[in-house]
Amino acid sequence: MSAPIVIIGAGQSGLQVAEALRAEGWEGDVIMLGEEPVAPYHRPPLSKAYLLGESSAEQLTMRTPEVLARKNITLRTGIRVERIDPAAKTLHFSHGSSLPYHRLAIATGARVRPLPGADLQGVFGLRTLDDCTRISEALNTAQDVVVIGGGFIGLEFAAVARKKEKTVTVLEAADRLMARAVSPIISALYVTLHTQHGVALKLGVKVTGFTSANGRVSGVTLADGGTVKADLVVVGIGVLPNQELAAAAGLACEGGIIVDACGRTSDPFIFASGDCAAMRLDDGSLRRLESVQNAVEQGKAAAAAIMGKEKPFIAAPWFWSDQYDVKLQMVGTSAGHDQAIVRGDQAGYKCSIFYYRQGVMIGMDSLNRPQDHMAGRKLLDQHLSPTPQQAADEGFALNSLLQQQAV
Ligand SMILES: Cc1cc2nc3c(=O)[nH]c(=O)nc-3n(C[C@H](O)[C@H](O)[C@H](O)COP(=O)(O)OP(=O)(O)OC[C@H]3O[C@@H](n4cnc5c(N)ncnc54)[C@H](O)[C@@H]3O)c2cc1C
Known part of the structure; x- marks a missing residue:
C-alpha cells in the first residue's frame, strides 16, 4: 500500500x-x-x-x-x-x-457567512488567526465598535471590546440573543449581562449596509432608516x-x-x-x-x-462560551422542551437550567457551574434523568444517580 x-x-x-x-x-x-x-x-x-x-x-x-x-x-x-x-x-x-x-x-x-458591502476597511469576520490579528490591531485605535449578529462569536467579541473600554453596539436580526442555540431563558439572562456591562443591544433590527469615509467604515445603516456610528465592525452572522x-x-x-x-x-x-x-x-x-x-x-x-472499525459518534453534544466572567456550558438540547427547571442563582449568573420533554431531561445549560455541566454530560450519555424535583434541589447530588447505576 x-x-x-x-x-x-x-x-x-x-x-x-x-x-x-x-x-x-x-x-x-x-x-x-x-x-x-x-x-x-x-x-x-x-x-x-x-x-x-x-x-x-x-x-x-x-x-x-x-x-x-x-x-x-x-x-x-x-x-x-x-x-x-x-x-x-x-x-x-x-x-x-x-x-x-x-x-x-x-x-x-x-x-464566515459574507455580508454584502462588508469588504470595506474596518469591517471584519472572525474565523482565523489572521482575522484575529487584524481585529486586534484595529481595536487599538477604534472607539465605536459595532457587532452584527448576536450569536456566540459576536457576543464574545462584544465582551472583549467592552473590557477594552470601547463603545459597543450589538445588532441582531432575531428578537433574542443566541437564538439558534439557547433557550429564551438564557437569551434573556444574556441581555441583562451585556446591558449591565454597558453594551447597547438592538434586537429585531435589519442591517441594510454601511457608510464610509475615505474608504473606511463610518457606520452601519438599518432598515428603519437609522445609522449606528462605527469605526470597527465585526460581522458574526454565522x-x-x-x-x-x-x-x-x-x-x-x-x-x-x-x-x-x-x-x-x-x-x-x-x-x-x-x-x-x-x-x-x-x-x-x-x-x-x-x-x-x-x-x-x-x-x-x-x-x-x-481503519474499518465501527466507533460512531453518539455522545450528547456539548459547547461552551465565555462572556465577561460568565462561562456558559451547554449539553444536549433545549429545543422542543416543555419544562425548564432552574437550579441555583440566576441573578448571580451561577445556575443551571434543566430542560425536559415529557418528563425526561433532554439538555442542560449551566452558568459558572462546571460540576453540574459535567454531571449533565454523564447523565445524558447514560440516558439518565433526574426528576424535576431533584434538579431544582441544590442539596441533591446529581452524580448520585450515576453512582446508583454503577452499583
Ligand atoms: C472565534 C471562534 C470561537 C469559537 N469558540 C468556540 C467555543 O467556545 N467552543 C466550541 O466548542 N467551539 C468554538 N468554536 C468552533 C470551533 O473552533 C470549530 O467548531 C472547530 O475549529 C472546527 O474544526 P474543523 O477542523 O472542522 O474546522 P477548522 O478549525 O476551521 O479547520 C479547517 C481548516 O481547513 C482549511 N481548508 C479549507 N479548505 C481547504 C482546502 N481546499 N485546502 C486546504 N485546506 C483547506 C481551512 O483553512 C482551515 O484551516 C469557535 C470558532 C471560532 C472561529
Whole structure:
C-alpha cells in the first residue's frame, strides 16, 4: 500500500483524524494539507482570552510541525486543494501538481457567512488567526465598535471590546440573543449581562449596509432608516460549511458534506468530519455542529472507520462560551422542551437550567457551574434523568444517580 491517507484541512478535526489514525494502528503515511500558513491551532481563544491578550500565540498552537513529525504525520501548510478526482483517488492543487490518496478525510471547516458591502476597511469576520490579528490591531485605535449578529462569536467579541473600554453596539436580526442555540431563558439572562456591562443591544433590527469615509467604515445603516456610528465592525452572522470541493467531486452534500455517525461519506474511500460535515441522525434529519467536541469526536470516528472499525459518534453534544466572567456550558438540547427547571442563582449568573420533554431531561445549560455541566454530560450519555424535583434541589447530588447505576 504505497499511497498515503490524506487529510484536507489542518484544523481541529483534521489534526484529530491524523492522530487517531496513529492510535488506531495505521502505520502508513499520513499527510495533512492546510490552506492557512500555520500549524493547527485552537480557534475558541480567538474571540476570548487570546483577543484579550490573556494568552499567547504559543498557547494557541495545538501541535508544532516538530511534534507532528515525531508522530510521523506530514504537515503541509499554505497549500489549497483545488479538486478531488474520486475515480483516480487523486487530489489536484492550483499550481498543477497532484497527490494520490489511499483514503481521504475532508476536514475543511467553515467560513464566515459574507455580508454584502462588508469588504470595506474596518469591517471584519472572525474565523482565523489572521482575522484575529487584524481585529486586534484595529481595536487599538477604534472607539465605536459595532457587532452584527448576536450569536456566540459576536457576543464574545462584544465582551472583549467592552473590557477594552470601547463603545459597543450589538445588532441582531432575531428578537433574542443566541437564538439558534439557547433557550429564551438564557437569551434573556444574556441581555441583562451585556446591558449591565454597558453594551447597547438592538434586537429585531435589519442591517441594510454601511457608510464610509475615505474608504473606511463610518457606520452601519438599518432598515428603519437609522445609522449606528462605527469605526470597527465585526460581522458574526454565522458560517458556511466548506463543502464545495466535496460537492464538485460528486459527494452527497446538503448544508454540509453528508456523513453517517462514523464519518463515512457517499464515497467509500472518502470521510469527512468537523464543521464541514452534516451527520445523518437516526430520525433521518441532518445535524451540522460547529464545536470543538464535534470536530474531535467526529474526527476520531472517521479515523476508526478508515481503519474499518465501527466507533460512531453518539455522545450528547456539548459547547461552551465565555462572556465577561460568565462561562456558559451547554449539553444536549433545549429545543422542543416543555419544562425548564432552574437550579441555583440566576441573578448571580451561577445556575443551571434543566430542560425536559415529557418528563425526561433532554439538555442542560449551566452558568459558572462546571460540576453540574459535567454531571449533565454523564447523565445524558447514560440516558439518565433526574426528576424535576431533584434538579431544582441544590442539596441533591446529581452524580448520585450515576453512582446508583454503577452499583
Ligand atoms: C472565534 C471562534 C470561537 C469559537 N469558540 C468556540 C467555543 O467556545 N467552543 C466550541 O466548542 N467551539 C468554538 N468554536 C468552533 C470551533 O473552533 C470549530 O467548531 C472547530 O475549529 C472546527 O474544526 P474543523 O477542523 O472542522 O474546522 P477548522 O478549525 O476551521 O479547520 C479547517 C481548516 O481547513 C482549511 N481548508 C479549507 N479548505 C481547504 C482546502 N481546499 N485546502 C486546504 N485546506 C483547506 C481551512 O483553512 C482551515 O484551516 C469557535 C470558532 C471560532 C472561529
